Amino acid sequence: MPLPARRTPQAAFQHCLFLLLMLVTCAQEGAPPGGQPDTFAPYVVNVMPPDGTIRVATDTSPVITFNERIDLRSLVDAVFIVPLIPFKIKSNWDGDEITIEFEESLQKDKTYVITIGTTVRDRRNNRLTSAVVHAFSTGALIDQGEINGMVVMNQRPAVGAFMWAYNIRMKPSPDPAEIPPDYIVQTGEDGFFRFTNLSLESYRIFAFRDQGRDRRYDISRDPLGVPTRDVILSEEEISSGPLWFQLAVRDTVAMYVSATRVVHNRQVGIRFSKAADAETAADTDNYSIVDTEGGDTLEVLTAYRDMPDSTSITVLTAPQTLGRSYSLTLSNLRDYEGELIDSTGNTTRFTGSSREDTAPPELKTIWPANRARDVPLRPDIRFTFNEPVTMEDNAVSLVDTSDQIVAGTLAWTSPTTAVLRPDGNLVGNSQYTIHILINQIHNLADQQLQNSKSESDSISYLFSTVDTTEYGMISGLIADEDSTATGSINISISNISYRNNTYRTRIPSPGSYRFDELLPGRYTVYAYRDANQNGRFDFGAVAPFTPAERAIVYPDTIPVRSGWESEGIDLRIRP
Template identity: 25%
Template sequence: MKLILTRKYAIIYFSLSGFLFLYSCAAIQAPPGGPKDIIPPELVHAVPADGSIYFAGGQVELVFSEYLLESSVEMSIRIQPSLPEPPEIKYRGRTLWINFPDSLAENQTYIISISRDLRDEHNVQLGQGLQIAYATGAEIDQGKISGKIYYEKPAVVHLWKIVEENDLSQFYKRSPDYVTDTDDDGNYLFYYLSPGAYKLLGTDRSFAGLPLDPERMIYGLSWNNIIQLDSVNTKDGINMRITNKPRSIRLVRGEWQSKNWGRLIFSDNISNYEKLLPVRILKDSAVIVSKTFLDELDQNILHFMLRDSVPGGSHIIISIPAVSQGEQTIIDSGKVTIRTPMELDTTYLDIVYPKSGFEIEPEQDRIVPLDIYFSRTMIDSIGKNAVQLFADTTSFPFDIQWLSPLHLQINPMDNWKPRSKFSLVVAREGIFPFFGRSIQDSIQTIQISTTRYKGFGNLIGRIEKPYPQPLIAELIPLEKEQSKQRTVVNSNSEFEISHVSEGKYSLLIFNDLDGIRNYSYGQVDPFRPAEWFQFLPDTISIRNNWDMEITNIQLKQQP
């Protein structure tokens, strides 16, 4: 798409100084000063007018309420359906001129789609995307598709019209026919669509207008296999959820940590698949037996330990097979080569977690363990009094358990006293890393405090029939530190989620067609629609020792 910025030149003669100055003025600018402009630019008028028929091409003039930011113009404008050659676009001040060719298709509605990337000179973007329509025939197509995208970031919706049989399965491999942005609340709307069958998906706005790479790009589908529009037809409630991460996890790299210990770094959390992930390690064409364990502080990392140490300068080849769930690949197969370093590790052992100032949220009905994570793999034995816990100056008795070579867990025999101070004391002579130095100081003290008892409540609900089966009810926290909880809606149309942390939540109901109790966002290869879902409109507030009851839940827009 060619963008032309018109310029004005002026020659000014300053007679008092006898000098001639040449000024070139770029785009017209509004006068400086005044309060900060936060009002989004708006389209004031279009020539020809929006909705004109018998359009034969030529120039379209669009005038906005604000001076436009030059760098935002070209990337924000699309012609839909696309033209064989991109149109020329001129820009000056508040006005855009778009030049259409005179060889347009007959009886076709063309749409000038302007995304929210268009900004005014104060960098304020459009409040919502714009669509201006012109028909080469006697009428403007009136089909509409609308819905809402549930996603944490700015999103875009791609729409394809099914023209031939191959489009049913391969549509995503070509650029979309229509693209529109969501507004700040996730709502989207396609106007001026001709009758026919369509497929659509939602994705991150950074991928706007691109063919879909299903292995690398995040996306979500509708629960509709095909959206069929008649001559004057509106399809609303076509809602989608976009996953926050790519569909498959990749092995990114491997790192050697010490003589018999290394780690594999993946592109995403592998905690659900750790036991399904065999690691094959080769040295000099010989398979080396290893033990693997997950990093509890960073669940993108899988550690491995060998039975024997490996000399420095060795090359280790590590491979993993693909891990699949049904027809979907969850973890791609991968291979990395690691060279073991020649240099010895002379750093001191560190207690990575907890650090002084750590707070524990005690619970009344269970004793919360205290987890200690070390920077280096440890021998699973501890000297007498090597780890001690004090409440002020009084010894606080506990049991210990090694959960991994990096993870020691302390389980107090008595419950934590709320709003109190504790000290964790670790002695250098009683803890033993496999290799290298122990902690630097002979005694390391970590100060710990407790908050008030953590509060819990329950959520009880009942759904009115009819509804699709089976259903899952899922509480999604609005505060990041909480975790999701879900349960099955039983045969009496009831559900209960117990022991929920105090806080604010949204309630999601979805049709668990694949039976895995996690929401399925759909996939394009092979094509499978997403699972039907509905969010309840109101925020759920869970309070300590309260049962929150929601009855007569009416599910709308069912599949």
């Protein structure tokens, strides 16, 4: 028998290299090169015990099988089990099957719900197209209670918000910052949520957006929604909804003075821990400045909340004495939510200055802006200055294309903001000019308005009014299912297609509403019942529990077209 031919060293090396490349290629995971990328969503093939199973053993370990390997990291924040019970997730070698191992025995005669959220993904980042909800019971029956509703924030659907439900028979005063819930779900892409398989009990539900992604409610940063009512499920009413939630950050710490700065010998700036209420900030009776040595009072001439920094207030005083120590106390000052300033943080000190006010006043903003288009026919022309100023009668004027002055009324809405309102409607699709005479506008130190654009003694701004043939309309009916409710209904619509222009109206009771003179675009519609008639939406409180005011957002955006009326946009406020 002939002996096999011997390989040369070079041939042996090439043979080994070939085998190594084959080994590496075969060991690689994922789709082979070439062809279409994997864009198919994973899905659940099987769950054991099956959905609806009763008399499940208290030591069971549910098994969930997917059609393909799952990214196990995506399961960490995607699997919810209620009632809450600690558990671990283990995977098989192929990664397409997980086992849920409970760290303690299940309760007897209890319905459990496993929810697998849409954040579960495969190795190609394809996600589940819809959540999987699976229920089983350790008793002879499966609970059938249901609660559904919607969560919004800034009048938009709140996607992925946590919904925490508490059995208030067992937890009569639930606080999501302190007490874990009995049931958990999340909102979907449309902001809607749905609890299923609830026991027939009384529930209080809170909504929040988990900014820290730690499955906990952080009162300092997570926007929270308080319910408009508690829910009672019974044999007669096994389901309830829709409930409605509006999210907002709840800052329960009272406002306090955080810093004080002397600008010059007639001006003091005060910074607060949160935004101040403009009305109480402008009341000079809320300020007391006393010389700490002699006890003399330093007069407060005017005060106002700064724009746009609503956490700062400017106080103008009589001339201060250089080096003198002053104590400033604020009383009856409220924050933007109407809460009083903290009585332990309402006093500050500053040292008097001899520095004169040498800076001229500035025009910070004007509306409409220069060369603005589609301005309404009855605009409020707003001038905002960096400090209080005085204007002579003809300091500002509005003229048309014929250089004729448009009659109007000038009013001050704050010490730094003036509004010029035309007495009648302007002409549509026309150009107008705002003239400002800088030598007729002075601050309290009698310094003339600064013209940063040129050395001219006047400033001019142009704008064009809207073409009224472009206008569309929105109309509809608002009903309230609570026949005993009182208070007007505040309605607002926002054009999300065009700079988020917002229009508001108020009707005294349920009935018809209508918005005319709307620019084309897509609009959101929002309404709430102002039960306490304070002119703003009240978000409610966790403790002591105060229900939020009832409100509603139209579920779809409304298209507005030129010359057309979008009618039948009806809203129903639930109890």
